[in-house]
Amino acid sequence: MKEITSMEKDFAKWYTDVVKKAKLMDYSGVRGCMILEPYGCAIWENIQKILDKKFKDLNHENVLMPLLISESLLQQEKDHIEGFAPEVAWVTHGGNEKLEERLCIRPTSEVLFCDYFSKKIKSWRDLPKLYNQWCNVVRWEKTTRPFLRTVEFYWQEGHTIHETEKEAREETEKMLNLYFDFLEKDLCIFTIKGQKTEKEKFAGAETTYTIEAMMHDGKILQSATSHYFGNSFAKAFGIKYRNKFNQESFPYQTSWGLTTRVIGGIIMTHGDNKGLVLPPSVAPIQIIIIPINLKNKEIIEKSLKIYDILNKNFRVKLDLTDQTPGWKFSEYEMKGVPLRLEFGPKDLKNNQCVLVKRNTSEKKICNLENLEENICLSLDELKFELYEESLKRTNDLTYLIEDNFEEILDKKYGFIKSSWCGNSKCEDLVKEKYGVTSRCIIKKNNANKCPLCGENSSYNIYWGKSY
Amino acid sequence: MKEITSMEKDFAKWYTDVVKKAKLMDYSGVRGCMILEPYGCAIWENIQKILDKKFKDLNHENVLMPLLISESLLQQEKDHIEGFAPEVAWVTHGGNEKLEERLCIRPTSEVLFCDYFSKKIKSWRDLPKLYNQWCNVVRWEKTTRPFLRTVEFYWQEGHTIHETEKEAREETEKMLNLYFDFLEKDLCIFTIKGQKTEKEKFAGAETTYTIEAMMHDGKILQSATSHYFGNSFAKAFGIKYRNKFNQESFPYQTSWGLTTRVIGGIIMTHGDNKGLVLPPSVAPIQIIIIPINLKNKEIIEKSLKIYDILNKNFRVKLDLTDQTPGWKFSEYEMKGVPLRLEFGPKDLKNNQCVLVKRNTSEKKICNLENLEENICLSLDELKFELYEESLKRTNDLTYLIEDNFEEILDKKYGFIKSSWCGNSKCEDLVKEKYGVTSRCIIKKNNANKCPLCGENSSYNIYWGKSY
Numbered sequence: 062m063k064e065i066t067s068m069e070k071d072f073a074k075w076y077t078d079v080v081k082k083a084k085l086m087d088y089s090g091v092r093g094c095m096i097l098e099p100y101g102c103a104i105w106e107n108i109q110k111i112l113d114k115k116f117k118d119l120n121h122e123n124v125l126m127p128l129l130i131s132e133s134l135l136q137q138e139k140d141h142i143e144g145f146a147p148e149v150a151w152v153t154h155g156g157n158e159k160l161e162e163r164l165c166i167r168p169t170s171e172v173l174f175c176d177y178f179s180k181k182i183k184s185w186r187d188l189p190k191l192y193n194q195w196c197n198v199v200r201w202e203k204t205t206r207p208f209l210r211t212v213e214f215y216w217q218e219g220h221t222i223h224e225t226e227k228e229a230r231e232e233t234e235k236m237l238n239l240y241f242d243f244l245e246k247d248l249c250i251f252t253i254k255g256q257k258t259e260k261e262k263f264a265g266a267e268t269t270y271t272i273e274a275m276m277h278d279g280k281i282l283q284s285a286t287s288h289y290f291g292n293s294f295a296k297a298f299g300i301k302y303r304n305k306f307n308q309e310s311f312p313y314q315t316s317w318g319l320t321t322r323v324i325g326g327i328i329m330t331h332g333d334n335k336g337l338v339l340p341p342s343v344a345p346i347q348i349i350i351i352p353i354n355l356k357n358k359e360i361i362e363k364s365l366k367i368y369d370i371l372n373k374n375f376r377v378k379l380d381l382t383d384q385t386p387g388w389k390f391s392e393y394e395m396k397g398v399p400l401r402l403e404f405g406p407k408d409l410k411n412n413q414c415v416l417v418k419r420n421t422s423e424k425k426i427c428n429l430e431n432l433e434e435n436i437c438l439s440l441d442e443l444k445f446e447l448y449e450e451s452l453k454r455t456n457d458l459t460y461l462i463e464d465n466f467e468e469i470l471d472k473k474y475g476f477i478k479s480s481w482c483g484n485s486k487c488e489d490l491v492k493e494k495y496g497v498t499s500r501c502i503i504k505k506n507n508a509n510k511c512p513l514c515g516e517n518s519s520y521n522i523y524w525g526k527s528y
Numbered sequence: 529m530k531e532i533t534s535m536e537k538d539f540a541k542w543y544t545d546v547v548k549k550a551k552l553m554d555y556s557g558v559r560g561c562m563i564l565e566p567y568g569c570a571i572w573e574n575i576q577k578i579l580d581k582k583f584k585d586l587n588h589e590n591v592l593m594p595l596l597i598s599e600s601l602l603q604q605e606k607d608h609i610e611g612f613a614p615e616v617a618w619v620t621h622g623g624n625e626k627l628e629e630r631l632c633i634r635p636t637s638e639v640l641f642c643d644y645f646s647k648k649i650k651s652w653r654d655l656p657k658l659y660n661q662w663c664n665v666v667r668w669e670k671t672t673r674p675f676l677r678t679v680e681f682y683w684q685e686g687h688t689i690h691e692t693e694k695e696a697r698e699e700t701e702k703m704l705n706l707y708f709d710f711l712e713k714d715l716c717i718f719t720i721k722g723q724k725t726e727k728e729k730f731a732g733a734e735t736t737y738t739i740e741a742m743m744h745d746g747k748i749l750q751s752a753t754s755h756y757f758g759n760s761f762a763k764a765f766g767i768k769y770r771n772k773f774n775q776e777s778f779p780y781q782t783s784w785g786l787t788t789r790v791i792g793g794i795i796m797t798h799g800d801n802k803g804l805v806l807p808p809s810v811a812p813i814q815i816i817i818i819p820i821n822l823k824n825k826e827i828i829e830k831s832l833k834i835y836d837i838l839n840k841n842f843r844v845k846l847d848l849t850d851q852t853p854g855w856k857f858s859e860y861e862m863k864g865v866p867l868r869l870e871f872g873p874k875d876l877k878n879n880q881c882v883l884v885k886r887n888t889s890e891k892k893i894c895n896l897e898n899l900e901e902n903i904c905l906s907l908d909e910l911k912f913e914l915y916e917e918s919l920k921r922t923n924d925l926t927y928l929i930e931d932n933f934e935e936i937l938d939k940k941y942g943f944i945k946s947s948w949c950g951n952s953k954c955e956d957l958v959k960e961k962y963g964v965t966s967r968c969i970i971k972k973n974n975a976n977k978c979p980l981c982g983e984n985s986s987y988n989i990y991w992g993k994s995y
Binding site: 087089090091094095096097098099102103105106122123124125126127128129130131134146147148149150151152153154155156157163164166173176177180192196197199201212213215 | 554556557558561562563564565566569570572573589590591592593594595596597598601613614615616617618619620621622623624630631633640643644647659663664666668679680682
C-alpha cells in the first residue's frame with residue numbers, strides 16, 4: 062500500500078488521500094456529486110442512528126418531504142429565495158415535455174414545510190409540530206471538496222413550529238445543545254457554541270446558532286446550525302392558527318441541521334499520517350482482530366471464539382485473509398479502526414491478547430478473562446484522549462486580541478477571539494484586510510472596546526479561516 | 529370523525545379515504561410528489577429496518593449513489609434508455625447557468641452502479657460486490673395514485689456483480705425469495721412468485737422475476753422485482769476483470785427492488801371499512817392502551833404501569849387525552865393498530881384487562897399476570913389470520929381456464945390462470961380483447977395447449993388487472 066501525503070507537507074492532499082485510501086467516497090461523472098462507498102456510508106448510518114434516537118427521545122417525528130419545489134413556492138419568502146436562488150438546480154422538462162413552471166431540486170426544505178404547515182395547522186391543538194427528515198439536497202456549488210462541500214449532500218433537517226416565541230427559542234437552543242453534546246460525546250470533537258452575525262446567518266432566519274470546530278490545520282468547520290425564524294415565514298406563507306382565546310395568531314418556527322460534512326470534520330480533527338482515526342460511536346468496525354500465524358489451527362479457533370464473544374456487544378471484524386499481519390496493521394490503521402486485537406502464539410500460551418489503540422499505538426497485554434472489560438476501558442480511554450486533543454488544539458490555537466488587531470497578522474490559523482461592536486463595517490474590514498471571517502459571536506457583559514473601531518462592544522467574537 | 533366510503537361502494541375512494549384519515553401521506557404542490565407524514569413515514573422506517581437487516585445478514589453493503597445522471601451515461605445501454613427516457617425529469621440549469629449537458633434525476637440507478645463498477649473492478653478478487661441503496665427516485669408518471677404510482681417514490685435498489693452466471697442467477701433468486709418471505713412473514717401478504725414475460729420485463733434485463741399480490745378488489749399489485757442482467761450491462765459499460773486464469777472476462781449482474789408502493793399493498797390487502805389494519809411487524813403502534821374512566825386515579829396509575837411493562841418489548845402507546853373512549857376506539861381502528869388494550873374499573877378490580885384484535889374485533893379478557901404472553905399470542909393470531917385471509921382471497925379469486933378463454937368474461941377480477949404458448953401475439957390479444965395483462969409466468973412440464981392459439985404451451989401464466 063502506497064503511503065499517503067503527510068499532513069505537514071500538504072494538508073489538503075493528505076485529506077483527499079485519506080478519503081480515497083480509506084474508501085469513504087468517490088466522485089461520480091457529474092461534477093461535485095459524490096458516491097458514498099460502503100465504509101463512508103456505514104459511518105453516516107451510525108451517525109444517523111445516534112442522532113435519530115436523540116431526536117425521537119425528544120418527541121420529534123420523521124417525515125419525508127418531496128425533492129422538487131415549484132419556482133413560485135420557493136419565491137414566497139424574499140430573504141430565503143435571495144439566499145438560495147443562485148445555487149439551485151432547475152428541472153425544466155418531464156419526459157419529452159417542457160414543464161409549465163420550473164421546479165428546483167430542494168437546497169433545503171423550509172418552504173415545503175411551511176406550505177404543509179399552512180394546510181394542516183388550524184388550532185393551538187395542532188401545535189407544536191416537531192418534525193425531522195433525513196434526505197439529500199442539492200446546491201450548485203462552484204468548487205467542491207469531498208464531504209466538506211458537494212453539489213449533492215445528505216443531512217437531516219429538523220423543522221418545528223410552536224405557539225410561542227419562548228417555546229421556539231427553547232427548541233432552537235435545545236437542538237444546538239444536542240449537536241454540541243453529540244460532537245463532544247460521540248464524535249469526540251470540541252466545538253465553540255455561538256451565534257452567527259447578521260451577515261453570516263441563514264437566509265430568512267431571525268437568529269442562527271452554530272457550533273464551530275477547529276481542524277488539525279487550524280481552519281474552522283461550521284459543524285451544525287440551529288435557526289430561530291420568529292414568525293416571518295408564518296406570515297409569508299399564511300400559517301395561522303386559533304389560539305386558546307380563539308384569536309388568530311402566527312406561530313413561531315425553527316429549523317436545524319447536520320450534514321455529511323461532519324464526516325470531513327471527523328477526518329480533519331482526529332486523523333493522522335497513518336490515516337483515519339474514528340471515534341468508537343461511529344466506527345463501522347470498532348475492533349479488528351488480527352491473528353498472528355494463520356497456520357496455527359489453535360490460534361484460528363481461539364480467534365473465532367474471541368470474535369464470537371465480542372460480536373455480541375461490539376462491531377468487530379476478524380481478518381482471516383492471507384495478507385501479512387503488517388499489511389493488515391496498516392490497512393486498518395488507514396481505516397481508523399479504534400482498537401486492534403492481536404492474537405499470536407505467545408498470547409495463546411498465556412491466555413492473553415495484545416490490544417493496540419489506534420490514536421497512540423499504545424500496546425496493552427490483556428488477559429482474556431477480562432477481555433470485554435479491558436476493551437471498554439481502552440475505548441473509553443481513546444474517546445477521552447481524542448476529545449482532549451481536540452480541546453487542547455482549540456485552546457492552543459485560540460488567540461486573544463485586546464486592542465491591536467494587527468497582531469492577527471502573526472497568527473495564520475486558529476481562532477482569533479476579540480471584542481466586537483456589532484457593526485458589520487468592522488466585520489467587512491476584517492474579512493478584506495485580514496482574510497478571516499466571523500465564525501460566531503457570544504453576547505457578553507464586560508466593557509471592552511471593539512479593537513477595530515474603538516466603540517463600545519457588546520459581543521465576544523471568534524474569527525477564523527473557514528472551510 | 530367522519531366515516532370513510534365503504535370499499536364495496538367505491539374501492540378507489542375507500543383507498544384514498546384511508547390514506548388520508550390514517551394520515552399516511554399527502555400530496556405537495558408539485559403534481560404526483562408525495563409528503564410522507566409521520567405515521568406513513570414510521571411504517572416505511574419499520575419496513576426499512578427489517579429489510580436492511582435481512583440484506584446485511586446476507587453480506588450486502590449499503591452505498592449511496594448520486595441523484596443526477598448525465599444524459600450520455602444514461603444512453604450507454606440501449607434497451608435501458610428506451611425504457612426510461614420517456615419518464616425522466618431533466619435538469620437543464622444550475623443556478624443561473626445553462627448546463628452543457630442535461631442531467632436526469634435517477635429513475636433507477638443501474639447506469640450509476642455500472643459506471644462505478646467499471647472503475648473499481650479489475651480482478652476476480654474484487655468480486656462479488658453486493659450493494660444496496662435506500663433512496664428516492666423520480667419517474668414522470670402521467671397519472672398518479674398515493675403510494676401505488678407517484679412521481680417521486682422511495683425504495684431500495686440492490687445491485688450486485690458476480691464472476692459467474694450461476695452466482696448471479698442464484699443471487700436473483702435468493703433476493704426474490706427474500707421478498708416473498710418478507711411479504712409472507714412480516715407483511716402477512718401471500719404472493720405469487722414467477723417470471724415476467726419478455727414484454728413486461730425490466731428495460732435491459734435478461735430475466736425479471738416478480739412477486740404479485742392480490743388486493744381486496746381482486747386487482748393485482750406487483751410487489752417487488754428481482755432482475756438478472758447477464759453480462760449485457762457489463763459489455764455496454766466496459767466492466768471487465770481478470771479471472772483466476774488471468775483472462776479478461778465480463779462479470780454478471782443483478783438488481784432487485786422494493787418500493788413505498790408496498791404500503792399501498794398493505795392497505796389494500798388488510799384494510800377494511802373501519803380503516804387500516806397493520807401487521808404488527810411494521811405497525812408504528814402495536815398496542816394502544818385506552819383507560820376507561822380517566823377520573824379514577826388508580827386506573828391511570830395502573831395504566832401507566834402496564835405501559836411501562838409493555839414498552840420494553842413492544843411499540844406501545846397510552847392515550848390519556850380527554851377524548852371519549854369511543855372516539856379513541858375509532859381513531860386507532862382507523863390507524864390500524866393491531867391490538868387495543870382497554871382498562872376500566874371492572875378490570876382494575878379483577879386485575880385484568882380487555883384485549884381487542886383489530887382484524888376481528890374479538891375481545892379477550894386477560895389476567896394481568898400473563899399479560900405479555902397473552903399479547904404475543906394475540907399478535908401471532910392476528911398475523912396468522914391476516915395471512916390466511918390474503919391466501920384464501922387469492923385462492924378464491926383464482927380461475928383456471930383450460931381451453932375456452934371466453935370464460936374470462938365472467939371473471940371481472942382476480943387471477944386468471946391458464947397455459948400459454950410463450951408467444952407475445954397471444955399476450956397482446958389477451959390485453960386488447962380481455963383487458964387483463966400477464967402478471968407472471970411459471971415454466972411447467974405438462975402438455976396443455978395454449979387456450980388462445982391451441983399451440984403447445986410451455987408456461988403457466990397468471991393474467992390479471994394490475995395496479
